[in-house]
Amino acid sequence: MIEYAPNTFALSDDEQEMVDLLKEEMNLANREEVMHLLVKQAIQRVAITCPNCGHYAKRTEENKAECRSCLSVITLSEDIWDANLPVSG
Ligand SMILES: [Zn+2]
CATH class of the missing domain: 2.20.70 (Ubiquitin Ligase Nedd4; Chain: W;)
Structure with a gap:
C-alpha cells in the first residue's frame, strides 16, 4: 500500500473548495480523508480485490x-x- 505524505500533491483553489464541500457532506475530519475515500469509491468501479x-x-x-x-x-x-x-x- 502506497501512503502519500500530506501535501505531496497540490490541489487547485477550485479543487480545494470542492474537497472541502465533500468533507462537510461526508463528515470527515480533513481533506486527506476525503481523498482516501474518493479513491476507494472510484476504484470499486474499475477494479476488484x-x-x-x-x-x-x-x-x-x-x-x-x-x-x-x-x-x-x-x-x-x-x-x-x-x-x-x-x-x-
Ligand atoms: Zn492477484
Whole structure:
C-alpha cells in the first residue's frame, strides 16, 4: 500500500473548495480523508480485490477482471469473484 505524505500533491483553489464541500457532506475530519475515500469509491468501479493475492485487479469486462500481480483471470459467477490461475504447461 502506497501512503502519500500530506501535501505531496497540490490541489487547485477550485479543487480545494470542492474537497472541502465533500468533507462537510461526508463528515470527515480533513481533506486527506476525503481523498482516501474518493479513491476507494472510484476504484470499486474499475477494479476488484483479487481473491487470490489481495492486489487490485482491473475489470476488463462487466463480469471479468485481470490481476496484474498474480496474473489470475477473475470471473464473476453468481455474485462471487472467482480467480482462475493461469494454466502453465
Ligand atoms: Zn492477484
